Amino acid sequence: xxxxxxxxxxxxxxxxxxxxxxxxxxxxxxxxxxxxxxxxxxxxxxxxxxxxxxxxxxxxxxxxxxxxxxxxxxxxxxxxxxxxxxxxxxxxxxxxxxxxxxxxxxxxxxxxxxxxxxxxxxxxxxxxxxxxxxxxxxxxxxxxxxxxxxxxxxxxxxxxxxxxxxxxxxxxxxxxxxxxxxxxxxxxxxxxxxxxxxxxxxxxxxxxxxxxxxxxxxxxxxxxxxxxxxxxxxxxxxxxxxxxxxxxxxxxxxxxxxxxxxxxxxxxxxxxxxxxxxxxxxxxxxxxxxxxxxxxxxxxxxxxxxxxxxxxxxxxxxxxxxxxxxxxxxx
Amino acid sequence: xxxxxxxxxxxxxxxxxxxxxxxxxxxxxxxxxxxxxxxxxxxxxxxxxxxxxxxxxxxxxxxxxxxxxxxxxxxxxxxxxxxxxxxxxxxxxxxxxxxxxxxxxxxxxxxxxxxxxxxxxxxxxxxxxxxxxxxxxxxxxxxxxxxxxxxxxxxxxxxxxxxxxxxxxxxxxxxxxxxxxxxxxxxxxxxxxxxxxxxxxxxxxxxxxxxxxxxxxxxxxxxxxxxxxxxxxxxxxxxxxxxxxxxxxxxxxxxxxxxxxxxxxxxxxxxxxxxxxxxxxxxxxxxxxxxxxxxxxxxxxxxxxxxxxxxxxxxxxxxxxxxxxxxxxxx
Numbered sequence: 278x279x280x281x282x283x284x285x286x287x288x289x290x291x292x293x294x295x296x297x298x299x300x301x302x303x304x305x306x307x308x309x310x311x312x313x314x315x316x317x318x319x320x321x322x323x324x325x326x327x328x329x330x331x332x333x334x335x336x337x338x339x340x341x342x343x344x345x346x347x348x349x350x351x352x353x354x355x356x357x358x359x360x361x362x363x364x365x366x367x368x369x370x371x372x373x374x375x376x377x378x379x380x381x382x383x384x385x386x387x388x389x390x391x392x393x394x395x396x397x398x399x400x401x402x403x404x405x406x407x408x409x410x411x412x413x414x415x416x417x418x419x420x421x422x423x424x425x426x427x428x429x430x431x432x433x434x435x436x437x438x439x440x441x442x443x444x445x446x447x448x449x450x451x452x453x454x455x456x457x458x459x460x461x462x463x464x465x466x467x468x469x470x471x472x473x474x475x476x477x478x479x480x481x482x483x484x485x486x487x488x489x490x491x492x493x494x495x496x497x498x499x500x501x502x503x504x505x506x507x508x509x510x511x512x513x514x515x516x517x518x519x520x521x522x523x524x525x526x527x528x529x530x531x532x533x534x535x536x537x538x539x540x541x542x543x544x545x546x547x548x549x550x551x552x553x554x555x556x557x558x559x560x561x562x563x564x565x566x567x568x569x570x571x572x573x574x575x576x577x578x579x580x581x582x583x584x585x586x587x588x589x590x591x592x593x594x595x596x597x598x599x600x601x602x603x604x605x606x607x608x
Numbered sequence: 609x610x611x612x613x614x615x616x617x618x619x620x621x622x623x624x625x626x627x628x629x630x631x632x633x634x635x636x637x638x639x640x641x642x643x644x645x646x647x648x649x650x651x652x653x654x655x656x657x658x659x660x661x662x663x664x665x666x667x668x669x670x671x672x673x674x675x676x677x678x679x680x681x682x683x684x685x686x687x688x689x690x691x692x693x694x695x696x697x698x699x700x701x702x703x704x705x706x707x708x709x710x711x712x713x714x715x716x717x718x719x720x721x722x723x724x725x726x727x728x729x730x731x732x733x734x735x736x737x738x739x740x741x742x743x744x745x746x747x748x749x750x751x752x753x754x755x756x757x758x759x760x761x762x763x764x765x766x767x768x769x770x771x772x773x774x775x776x777x778x779x780x781x782x783x784x785x786x787x788x789x790x791x792x793x794x795x796x797x798x799x800x801x802x803x804x805x806x807x808x809x810x811x812x813x814x815x816x817x818x819x820x821x822x823x824x825x826x827x828x829x830x831x832x833x834x835x836x837x838x839x840x841x842x843x844x845x846x847x848x849x850x851x852x853x854x855x856x857x858x859x860x861x862x863x864x865x866x867x868x869x870x871x872x873x874x875x876x877x878x879x880x881x882x883x884x885x886x887x888x889x890x891x892x893x894x895x896x897x898x899x900x901x902x903x904x905x906x907x908x909x910x911x912x913x914x915x916x917x918x919x920x921x922x923x924x925x926x927x928x929x930x931x932x933x934x935x936x937x938x939x
Contacts, residue, residue, distance in 0.1 A: 410812070410813050416813065418811070420814055421810055421814045421928060422817060423820075423821070442931075442932075450933065450934045451934065451935040479752055480743065480749070480753075481746060482746045482753035482851055483746075483753060485850040486753060486754035489741070489843045506837070506841075507837060510823060512820045512821070512935060515820050515823065516816045516819065517816065519815070523815065523854065601754070601779065601780045602781065604756055604839075
């Protein structure tokens with residue numbers, strides 16, 4: 278099978294490396310030099326410095342060449358350009374070919390999940406998402422990781438499981454597509470809150486409380502948007518949240534930590550080369566919360582902190598000021 | 609109100625310190641010298657070295673003096689001597705006085721939770737449990753923490769919430785007593801697994817996967833034993849699991865880490881002054897799993913590793929060898 282991955286960022290390249298063991302893997306990079314480096318040097322020095330890619334991973338900047346022969350199309354494109362790139366690719370893709378999203382985020386304006394975008398652009402091609410606690414560099418380094426392929430059709434799920442799994446990269450299936458995608462998209466907001474607690478020098482108790490109460494908010498919104506509660510307690514919700522909140526590699530955690538240390542948000546964002554998705558997701562989450570009439574105290578404080586309305590210390594104290602009720606309540 | 613705490617370990621002493629702000633707090637220590645140190649020196653150098661206790665916390669080694677005047681009885685006694693101490697105290701306790709357990713564990717042989725032991729020994733006194741991600745030293749140091757008072761009666765829950773809460777120590781209520789207690793008891797086994805992964809130098813992805821899949825096992829068993837699934841995703845399940853798996857203060861994580869580094873279990877246990885509850889809980893969990901016909905692959909491997917049957921590396925590889933199915937399945 279030929280597996281084509283659109284987008285040669287760190288995660289797209291890692292997924293191409295994983296599938297290359299048993300399949301023909303082709304990466305598409307917008308930049309011709311970037312593609313040439315991957316094919317000729319077997320490196321991706323911009324996004325995965327220090328790693329050597331397998332010889333069997335090749336790259337091209339020609340979208341037609343990449344897409345036309347694809348038996349599986351994998352989308353490693355940021356949420357805000359996902360639809361544009363997919364629309365171009367759609368004209369070139371053969372019928373029935375499944376499209377797998379690697380992107381954790383919601384489309385601005387429409388608030389759609391990426392598989393919903395796939396279903397709009399390519400209504401006759403089955404859509405799936407690969408999501409879970411997957412820090413690219415750890416997988417490249419050969420550490421064990423678990424992930425989930427989310428798709429409504431269990432037969433397709435099992436087939437994609439076979440395409441995507443590899444020794445220490447364990448792939449589970451889950452037919453709750455909404456739940457799996459939402460966990461990955463929403464967790465970044467909570468990761469900022471965890472980072473803020475870290476920056477304010479709170480301890481492990483506080484961190485555990487932010488994670489638990491944050492997961493509860495994420496679940497409450499996710500269930501309103503069509504996910505199943507147990508999905509949020511699994512790899513794509515809790516698992517991804519834990520990895521993001523704990524890893525020093527997480528950009529969202531970093532933003533929160535710097536806010537906690539008292540740095541202004543503009544300065545923090547200006548100092549970063551890569552995007553912290555949670556900063557963009559926070560306002561979307563609050564729009565959705567209002568639309569569905571859901572109280573999300575932690576997300577609300579994060580949103581106000583990332584927009585510069587309040588400081589991290591104010592956000593944190595504001596949360597503590599409200600007296601708790603039952604564990605099932607928002608406060 | 610007089611609040612009596614039986615047991616002057618680190619957590620019992622911390623809880624006495626918390627309630628002393630608005631109540632008269634009396635600690636009972638078996639050892640007269642230990643009691644005298646607390647009352648006269650305002651320190652508990654054995655269990656909370658470096659901290660000063662409030663003047664209003666006093667201690668006694670006279671059980672009658674401690675229990676007779678109690679308006680609330682709090683049990684900070686390890687699971688294996690809980691029934692014996694409570695049976696002595698029962699003769700001295702006034703009617704209707706609520707009894708709150710601080711103990712995370714199951715009684716050996718009977719497999720009972722601590723509030724079930726309270727109900728057997730004192731069928732006419734209401735039982736409750738205080739449980740959550742609460743590392744004693746962080747609370748003594750003034751960091752924010754959240755906890756849960758679990759009791760079937762919501763009126764009692766709210767009353768105890770008022771007794772136990774303090775500024776940065778947030779107390780939620782939950783009427784799923786079984787779920788709250790089981791999370792705290794079972795999480796120690798998963799903490800050993802997380803420690804093993806750490807000792808074997810696995811990364812954040814692996815850690816997140818062990819936590820997520822471990823929480824799923826804990827939930828599966830906990831629901832069979834009468835808990836509600838959402839409780840395990842809250843402070844007393846997930847929250848406590850996160851704090852235990854992450855904190856360098858956790859004894860269970862330490863045991864796993866040392867196993868992961870290849871040390872024999874006998875040597876690890878011999879080097880520790882305090883008990884790692886998970887080592888004792890693992891065989892109980894496997895007895896319960898067999899009784900209820902539940903597959904718990906992670907707990908099973910931890911149990912074999914802590915009994916010395918297999919090494920941590922073997923436990924870990926054994927888990928990876930099985931091919932994953934749906935996320936809802938045990939494997």
